[in-house]
Amino acid sequence: MKINIYNLKKEKAGEIELSDRIFGVKWNADLVHQALNTQLANRRQPWAHAKDRAEVSGGGKKPWKQKGTGRARHGSIRSPLWIGGGATFGPSKERNFAKKINIKMKRLAIFSVLSRKIKDNELIIVDNFEGINNKTKDWFKAIKSIVDLRSKTVLVLKDANKKSQQSISNIKNVDTLSPMSLNVYDLLKHKYIILEKEAIEEIEKHYK
Numbered sequence: 158m159k160i161n162i163y164n165l166k167k168e169k170a171g172e173i174e175l176s177d178r179i180f181g182v183k184w185n186a187d188l189v190h191q192a193l194n195t196q197l198a199n200r201r202q203p204w205a206h207a208k209d210r211a212e213v214s215g216g217g218k219k220p221w222k223q224k225g226t227g228r229a230r231h232g233s234i235r236s237p238l239w240i241g242g243g244a245t246f247g248p249s250k251e252r253n254f255a256k257k258i259n260i261k262m263k264r265l266a267i268f269s270v271l272s273r274k275i276k277d278n279e280l281i282i283v284d285n286f287e288g289i290n291n292k293t294k295d296w297f298k299a300i301k302s303i304v305d306l307r308s309k310t311v312l313v314l315k316d317a318n319k320k321s322q323q324s325i326s327n328i329k330n331v332d333t334l335s336p337m338s339l340n341v342y343d344l345l346k347h348k349y350i351i352l353e354k355e356a357i358e359e360i361e362k363h364y365k
Contacts, residue, residue, distance in 0.1 A: 160275065162282050162354060165299050170284045173354065176361050180275055182268040192258055192266035192341045201254040210235040216242075233321025263341075264364055270344045280350045282357065289319040293327040304349045306330055311347040313339070315355040336360045 158181045164170045175181070210216075216235035223230055231238075234335055237245045274280035281303060289295050297306075304310050309330045314321070322333050336359035344350065352360075 158275075160282060162284050163303065164284050165286070165289075165302060166327075167303050172242035172354060173282060173357065175275075175357070179268050179364055180272055182265065182272040184273045185265070185269045188262060189266045189269055189341060189345070192263055193345065195256040195258040195263075196340060196342050198254045200258040203248070203250045203252045203254065206250035207244035209245075209247070209249075210237065210243030213241065213243045214314050217276075229327065246261060251347075266341050268341050269346065270341055271317075271339075271350075274344070279348055282352045282354055284354050286314065291324050293324045296331075297322070297324050297328050300328065300331060300351070303351060306310060308348040309346060310349040311343060313350065313352045313356045313360075315353050315359055337363055 158174045158175045158177050160175055160180075161169050162171045162173050192262070206215070210233070210292065213235050216233035220231050220234055221228065234242060236242045245275065271280065283303065286299065289299055300306065307330070309332075310336050311326060311332045313334050313336055325331055325333050332343070334345065336356045339360065
Protein backbone atom coordinates (compact mmCIF):
# COMPACT_ATOMS: atom_id res chain seq x y z
CA MET A 158 0.00 0.00 0.00
CA LYS A 159 1.33 3.44 -0.97
CA ILE A 160 0.36 6.65 0.77
CA ASN A 161 1.39 10.26 0.32
CA ILE A 162 3.89 12.00 2.59
CA TYR A 163 3.43 15.70 3.37
CA ASN A 164 5.68 18.46 4.61
CA LEU A 165 4.79 21.00 7.30
CA LYS A 166 2.96 23.11 4.71
CA LYS A 167 0.81 20.06 3.85
CA GLU A 168 2.39 19.87 0.43
CA LYS A 169 3.07 16.45 -1.06
CA ALA A 170 6.68 15.50 -0.40
CA GLY A 171 6.65 11.97 -1.81
CA GLU A 172 5.17 8.54 -1.17
CA ILE A 173 5.84 5.71 1.24
CA GLU A 174 5.12 2.00 1.04
CA LEU A 175 3.19 0.81 4.09
CA SER A 176 2.87 -2.74 5.34
CA ASP A 177 -0.53 -4.21 4.48
CA ARG A 178 -0.19 -6.38 7.57
CA ILE A 179 -0.44 -3.27 9.75
CA PHE A 180 -2.09 -0.57 7.65
CA GLY A 181 -4.20 -2.66 5.30
CA VAL A 182 -6.30 -4.65 7.76
CA LYS A 183 -10.05 -5.07 7.38
CA TRP A 184 -12.13 -3.14 9.91
CA ASN A 185 -13.22 -5.39 12.78
CA ALA A 186 -15.66 -3.48 15.00
CA ASP A 187 -16.22 -6.37 17.44
CA LEU A 188 -12.52 -6.89 18.06
CA VAL A 189 -11.86 -3.16 18.47
CA HIS A 190 -14.76 -2.92 20.92
CA GLN A 191 -13.40 -5.84 22.93
CA ALA A 192 -9.89 -4.37 23.04
CA LEU A 193 -11.25 -0.98 24.08
CA ASN A 194 -13.39 -2.44 26.86
CA THR A 195 -10.42 -4.45 28.12
CA GLN A 196 -8.16 -1.40 28.19
CA LEU A 197 -10.74 0.73 30.01
CA ALA A 198 -11.48 -2.05 32.52
CA ASN A 199 -7.78 -2.47 33.31
CA ARG A 200 -7.48 1.26 33.98
CA ARG A 201 -10.48 1.31 36.30
CA GLN A 202 -9.78 1.92 39.98
CA PRO A 203 -12.30 0.73 42.61
CA TRP A 204 -12.34 3.90 44.70
CA ALA A 205 -15.70 3.27 46.40
CA HIS A 206 -15.33 1.31 49.60
CA ALA A 207 -17.68 0.61 52.51
CA LYS A 208 -16.30 -0.82 55.75
CA ASP A 209 -17.58 -4.22 56.76
CA ARG A 210 -18.00 -5.34 60.34
CA ALA A 211 -14.33 -6.32 60.57
CA GLU A 212 -13.19 -2.77 59.71
CA VAL A 213 -15.46 -0.52 61.78
CA SER A 214 -14.34 0.60 65.22
CA GLY A 215 -15.81 -0.48 68.56
CA GLY A 216 -17.57 -3.67 69.53
CA GLY A 217 -14.82 -5.08 71.66
CA LYS A 218 -17.27 -6.72 74.01
CA LYS A 219 -20.86 -7.94 74.06
CA PRO A 220 -23.28 -4.96 74.47
CA TRP A 221 -25.22 -6.74 77.22
CA LYS A 222 -25.55 -10.18 78.61
CA GLN A 223 -27.25 -12.87 76.58
CA LYS A 224 -30.30 -13.45 78.79
CA GLY A 225 -32.40 -11.69 81.36
CA THR A 226 -32.50 -8.17 79.94
CA GLY A 227 -35.63 -8.56 77.84
CA ARG A 228 -33.81 -7.19 74.86
CA ALA A 229 -32.78 -8.92 71.66
CA ARG A 230 -29.53 -10.86 71.69
CA HIS A 231 -26.53 -9.01 70.24
CA GLY A 232 -22.91 -9.99 70.10
CA SER A 233 -21.31 -6.79 68.83
CA ILE A 234 -22.19 -3.21 67.95
CA ARG A 235 -20.24 -3.80 64.75
CA SER A 236 -23.21 -5.73 63.41
CA PRO A 237 -24.85 -4.25 60.29
CA LEU A 238 -28.05 -4.01 62.34
CA TRP A 239 -26.55 -1.25 64.45
CA ILE A 240 -26.06 2.40 63.51
CA GLY A 241 -22.37 2.77 62.80
CA GLY A 242 -22.01 -0.95 62.16
CA GLY A 243 -20.36 -2.51 59.15
CA ALA A 244 -22.01 -2.56 55.74
CA THR A 245 -23.29 -5.93 54.52
CA PHE A 246 -22.96 -5.73 50.74
CA GLY A 247 -21.24 -2.37 50.23
CA PRO A 248 -18.71 -1.62 47.47
CA SER A 249 -15.19 -2.86 48.13
CA LYS A 250 -11.84 -1.47 47.00
CA GLU A 251 -10.67 -5.07 46.67
CA ARG A 252 -12.89 -5.60 43.64
CA ASN A 253 -10.94 -6.47 40.51
CA PHE A 254 -12.25 -5.12 37.20
CA ALA A 255 -9.34 -6.41 35.12
CA LYS A 256 -10.01 -8.22 31.84
CA LYS A 257 -7.67 -10.15 29.57
CA ILE A 258 -7.10 -10.12 25.85
CA ASN A 259 -4.27 -11.95 24.11
CA ILE A 260 -1.47 -10.03 22.42
CA LYS A 261 -2.43 -11.15 18.91
CA MET A 262 -5.97 -9.82 19.28
CA LYS A 263 -4.76 -6.59 20.88
CA ARG A 264 -2.36 -5.92 18.02
CA LEU A 265 -4.95 -6.77 15.39
CA ALA A 266 -7.33 -4.26 16.98
CA ILE A 267 -4.64 -1.55 16.76
CA PHE A 268 -3.96 -2.44 13.12
CA SER A 269 -7.69 -2.32 12.39
CA VAL A 270 -7.97 1.21 13.79
CA LEU A 271 -4.88 2.43 11.90
CA SER A 272 -6.22 0.95 8.67
CA ARG A 273 -9.61 2.57 9.19
CA LYS A 274 -7.98 5.94 9.85
CA ILE A 275 -6.15 5.70 6.52
CA LYS A 276 -9.36 4.79 4.73
CA ASP A 277 -11.13 7.78 6.29
CA ASN A 278 -8.23 10.14 5.44
CA GLU A 279 -7.66 10.78 9.14
CA LEU A 280 -4.09 9.47 9.25
CA ILE A 281 -1.49 11.88 7.89
CA ILE A 282 2.19 11.10 7.41
CA VAL A 283 4.61 13.98 7.77
CA ASP A 284 8.16 13.85 6.42
CA ASN A 285 9.68 15.22 9.64
CA PHE A 286 9.33 17.94 12.26
CA GLU A 287 12.90 19.16 12.04
CA GLY A 288 13.48 22.85 12.42
CA ILE A 289 10.68 23.36 14.94
CA ASN A 290 11.83 25.03 18.12
CA ASN A 291 10.52 23.49 21.32
CA LYS A 292 8.04 26.30 21.78
CA THR A 293 4.29 25.96 21.93
CA LYS A 294 3.65 28.66 19.34
CA ASP A 295 5.95 26.95 16.79
CA TRP A 296 4.33 23.55 17.29
CA PHE A 297 0.89 25.16 17.13
CA LYS A 298 1.69 26.80 13.82
CA ALA A 299 3.10 23.57 12.36
CA ILE A 300 0.21 21.36 13.45
CA LYS A 301 -2.43 23.91 12.46
CA SER A 302 -1.09 23.90 8.90
CA ILE A 303 -1.74 20.13 8.72
CA VAL A 304 -5.07 19.57 10.49
CA ASP A 305 -8.00 21.48 11.92
CA LEU A 306 -7.15 21.95 15.59
CA ARG A 307 -10.81 22.06 16.56
CA SER A 308 -10.63 18.26 16.35
CA LYS A 309 -8.58 16.08 18.68
CA THR A 310 -5.20 15.18 17.21
CA VAL A 311 -2.39 12.89 18.33
CA LEU A 312 1.20 13.12 17.13
CA VAL A 313 3.22 9.92 16.91
CA LEU A 314 6.84 11.03 17.00
CA LYS A 315 9.95 8.88 16.83
CA ASP A 316 12.01 10.96 19.25
CA ALA A 317 9.67 13.02 21.40
CA ASN A 318 11.78 14.57 24.14
CA LYS A 319 10.32 16.03 27.33
CA LYS A 320 10.60 19.60 26.09
CA SER A 321 8.69 18.96 22.88
CA GLN A 322 6.08 16.90 24.74
CA GLN A 323 5.58 19.72 27.21
CA SER A 324 5.28 22.29 24.43
CA ILE A 325 2.76 20.18 22.52
CA SER A 326 0.74 19.40 25.66
CA ASN A 327 0.01 23.13 26.00
CA ILE A 328 -1.95 23.02 22.74
CA LYS A 329 -5.64 22.33 23.14
CA ASN A 330 -6.87 19.05 21.60
CA VAL A 331 -3.31 17.86 20.79
CA ASP A 332 -1.46 14.97 22.47
CA THR A 333 1.68 12.94 21.77
CA LEU A 334 2.25 9.21 21.62
CA SER A 335 5.35 7.12 21.07
CA PRO A 336 5.44 4.41 18.38
CA MET A 337 5.81 1.80 21.14
CA SER A 338 2.74 3.01 23.03
CA LEU A 339 0.03 2.71 20.40
CA ASN A 340 -3.27 1.64 21.90
CA VAL A 341 -6.89 1.43 20.80
CA TYR A 342 -8.17 4.02 23.28
CA ASP A 343 -5.83 6.85 22.24
CA LEU A 344 -6.18 6.08 18.54
CA LEU A 345 -9.97 6.19 18.74
CA LYS A 346 -10.07 9.16 21.10
CA HIS A 347 -8.42 11.41 18.53
CA LYS A 348 -9.92 12.13 15.13
CA TYR A 349 -6.59 12.79 13.42
CA ILE A 350 -3.35 10.85 13.72
CA ILE A 351 -0.17 12.55 12.51
CA LEU A 352 2.63 10.06 11.98
CA GLU A 353 6.22 11.09 11.57
CA LYS A 354 7.81 9.17 8.70
CA GLU A 355 10.56 7.68 10.86
CA ALA A 356 7.97 6.62 13.45
CA ILE A 357 6.48 4.23 10.88
CA GLU A 358 9.74 2.30 10.77
CA GLU A 359 9.61 1.97 14.55
CA ILE A 360 6.00 0.76 14.42
CA GLU A 361 6.71 -1.85 11.74
CA LYS A 362 9.82 -3.00 13.62
CA HIS A 363 7.95 -3.21 16.95
CA TYR A 364 5.03 -5.18 15.49
CA LYS A 365 6.98 -7.44 13.16
